Amino acid sequence: MLATRLNLRLGGADAVVELAERDAPKTSKLLLSLLPVEERARHAMESGREVYVVLGESVDIPEENQTIYQTVGDVLMYYKPSVFIEPGWPEYANEKPVLSWVYERDTAIMGTYGPLATNVVGKIARGLDKLQAEAPRMRREGFGTMKLSRL
Amino acid sequence: MGRRLKLTFVKERVSAFADLLDDDASMTCQAVWKALPIRTKAIHDIWSGPQLLMHLNPMIKLPAENLLTYIPAAGDVFYYYRPRHYFRGAPYGLAEATEIGITYDRDSRPQGPRGPKAVNLFATLSEGKAAFTKVCRNMIYEGSKDMKMERA
Numbered sequence: 359m360l361a362t363r364l365n366l367r368l369g370g371a372d373a374v375v376e377l378a379e380r381d382a383p384k385t386s387k388l389l390l391s392l393l394p395v396e397e398r399a400r401h402a403m404e405s406g407r408e409v410y411v412v413l414g415e416s417v418d419i420p421e422e423n424q425t426i427y428q429t430v431g432d433v434l435m436y437y438k439p440s441v442f443i444e445p446g447w448p449e450y451a452n453e454k455p456v457l458s459w460v461y462e463r464d465t466a467i468m469g470t471y472g473p474l475a476t477n478v479v480g481k482i483a484r485g486l487d488k489l490q491a492e493a494p495r496m497r498r499e500g501f502g503t504m505k506l507s508r509l
Numbered sequence: 510m511g512r513r514l515k516l517t518f519v520k521e522r523v524s525a526f527a528d529l530l531d532d533d534a535s536m537t538c539q540a541v542w543k544a545l546p547i548r549t550k551a552i553h554d555i556w557s558g559p560q561l562l563m564h565l566n567p568m569i570k571l572p573a574e575n576l577l578t579y580i581p582a583a584g585d586v587f588y589y590y591r592p593r594h595y596f597r598g599a600p601y602g603l604a605e606a607t608e609i610g611i612t613y614d615r616d617s618r619p620q621g622p623r624g625p626k627a628v629n630l631f632a633t634l635s636e637g638k639a640a641f642t643k644v645c646r647n648m649i650y651e652g653s654k655d656m657k658m659e660r661a
Contacts, residue, residue, distance in 0.1 A: 406555055406622055497653075
């Protein structure tokens, strides 16, 4: 079975994502139902080289194909602690569903107590080198929009 | 009143003042004091939570003093040395660096991909924290900012 392919755009960089439909069927279906996702991109402040967007409050991510050992090119869905999204948010805002990807090694998605289990929903199959240039540039110059859509 | 450091986001014209902890970290305080004024880029940390970092002159390599190992408080200002090969690549622009970190909120912990990092705590923000923190919070989205550090 050929994997469903998606286009991931960050600023001026385009990449191709292949969905992990065999290992994460429920999460893949959920992600497909949300497309296109177009939101303000954010850089992780606690996990290393990770870029993410916050999804809507109503998104319910099932536990599936999880890992605490994320690696370069992984596309992830999980709940990120609010303190690492907007420090200063009220304490009742505990966590938000996010869609993220890892653009370099030495990244470990962290919660406030340690590593977080994350659903691996896809892999960046092409264009990672472009994202590896664009994400650090945005870290220096300010973040723009990320868009994930069907190819 | 003891010695104070003035930290200014240049374009935003927002300043905060930090009290130097001369009694607890005399060597670090003196080394930083001698290096002032410093004009540099502040960038948001990507491993430590709500924290900024600024590069110092790499010649300022200091031994451990008044070590803080894990939970800083909002407003803590600290020094640390990051050796070559600490990171894969140079996520902050330099492979080897001496840096000043500033924690601006709870749930921070100075660390890299290998885990917690011990740092020399040498100052704490005492005035102007609210406006300063507001600028810090925006940096993860807005990117790096010009910072001036000088004697107050």
